[in-house]
Amino acid sequence: MKKVMILGGGPNQLGLLRTAKECGYMIVLCDKNPQCIGKNSADIFYSIDIINEEEITKIAVAEKINGILSNSEIVMEVVAKVSTFLGLIGNSREGISILNSKQEFREFQQANDIFAPKHKMVADNYNISNVLDGLKFPLIVKPVKCSGTRGTVRFDSYEQDELKKAIDSCIRFSRNKKCTIEEYIEMPSLNVLEGDVFINEGKYFWGGLYFTKRSAQHPMVPMTYMSPYLDSDNHMIIIKNTLSKMFDRLRIRHGEYNVEAYFDRNDNFFIIEINARQGGHGLPAYVKLATNVDMDKLLVTTAVGDNAYFDSILEKPYEQKFATRHTIFSDSDGVLESVYIDDRIKKYIVEVEFNTKIGGAVEKRINGSSYIGFVNLIFDSYEIQHMYSENIEEYIYPIVKNSCEEILADE
Numbered sequence: 001m002k003k004v005m006i007l008g009g010g011p012n013q014l015g016l017l018r019t020a021k022e023c024g025y026m027i028v029l030c031d032k033n034p035q036c037i038g039k040n041s042a043d044i045f046y047s048i049d050i051i052n053e054e055e056i057t058k059i060a061v062a063e064k065i066n067g068i069l070s071n072s073e074i075v076m077e078v079v080a081k082v083s084t085f086l087g088l089i090g091n092s093r094e095g096i097s098i099l100n101s102k103q104e105f106r107e108f109q110q111a112n113d114i115f116a117p118k119h120k121m122v123a124d125n126y127n128i129s130n131v132l133d134g135l136k137f138p139l140i141v142k143p144v145k146c147s148g149t150r151g152t153v154r155f156d157s158y159e160q161d162e163l164k165k166a167i168d169s170c171i172r173f174s175r176n177k178k179c180t181i182e183e184y185i186e187m188p189s190l191n192v193l194e195g196d197v198f199i200n201e202g203k204y205f206w207g208g209l210y211f212t213k214r215s216a217q218h219p220m221v222p223m224t225y226m227s228p229y230l231d232s233d234n235h236m237i238i239i240k241n242t243l244s245k246m247f248d249r250l251r252i253r254h255g256e257y258n259v260e261a262y263f264d265r266n267d268n269f270f271i272i273e274i275n276a277r278q279g280g281h282g283l284p285a286y287v288k289l290a291t292n293v294d295m296d297k298l299l300v301t302t303a304v305g306d307n308a309y310f311d312s313i314l315e316k317p318y319e320q321k322f323a324t325r326h327t328i329f330s331d332s333d334g335v336l337e338s339v340y341i342d343d344r345i346k347k348y349i350v351e352v353e354f355n356t357k358i359g360g361a362v363e364k365r366i367n368g369s370s371y372i373g374f375v376n377l378i379f380d381s382y383e384i385q386h387m388y389s390e391n392i393e394e395y396i397y398p399i400v401k402n403s404c405e406e407i408l409a410d411e
Helices: 011-022 053-063 073-086 093-099 102-111 128-132 160-173 233-249 283-291 295-303 308-315 382-389 404-410
Strands: 003-007 026-030 044-046 067-070 119-122 139-143 153-155 179-183 191-200 203-205 209-213 224-227 254-263 269-275 322-328 334-341 349-354 373-379 396-401
Touching (some): 003 053, 003 073, 011 026, 011 067, 026 053, 053 073, 067 295, 093 102, 093 269, 102 119, 102 179, 102 233, 128 160, 191 283, 233 254, 233 269, 254 295, 322 396, 334 349, 373 382
Parallel strands (some): 003 067, 026 044
Antiparallel strands (some): 139 153, 191 254, 209 224, 224 322, 254 269, 322 373
């Protein structure tokens, strides 16, 4: 029986744990929380901080594991170190470190002749004038080590107090307490490329790519996912060649990587970021809904050297549905009264997932973490899918009361 180590027993790891169990692998789970939700899925459990590289390595050696993986961005460097030390399937720690740092990622792009904006890194005790010297508005301010658009703010003009406030906030959000400021690359469309690229021993599965629709008011926050991703032959060649070039030079040979990118008005292919993990918000399950390809199974099986499922996916065309996953956001703080769903779109809905219960508090959309829930839909054609999905907030939206007092006043 093959033995797989999984770092982290929280909600983001449940798909990996369930899949490992279904595949008949012995699961060694590490999490510092002895009451973590994934503990019941483990055959062997260690209550340990998963960023403790030395102890994780000792456990991996003692358990004689066949593979190690995680879906937690913060420990992907630990995964890379352990896999390299034990000679298992894995990646360069340096490459993963570059993906985990927005500053190092931009420097890598520029050093490898890949399109990237001008940028600067900021830490404590900065001088705002020196920071902005040589940069042109509009600018994006964001944490160097953080995901989910947390703390990210766009500035179209100089606002000293607000800029300083945003920089300070990003420094707090960032795991290394640093902030990056870069020139904004204008999006010609609110539909951008996103998706999960899967790599195994230098071979790629590209079927996890999809469109992401963003709202005009919040263009940096992913909102509505639409599969399949269709583009010109030339663009698809550029996308695949650029991404494979980056992964090759980063010495990344295995895993699932969440990509956000778009072509600017000058047709430059701009990669916003590559996250060294699966996409969040249930995106691996969404890819399965759209293509019938199980991304969790790809990740778990190949991590222990079992390539049968991966090879079968590459050998034959995969099923493709016109699938949309819409994130429900509120544009005001308050209390969730209900979610409106237009009758015209109801027949396409296959699942509704609520993160916030009716009567619960909701936050105004600021970043990707302030979601209310998700709606999965399958359409009959690409044209019908985009007709509804590109205007989906007209058909699906939350009804939010501004306060509990307002709800009481209506009763």
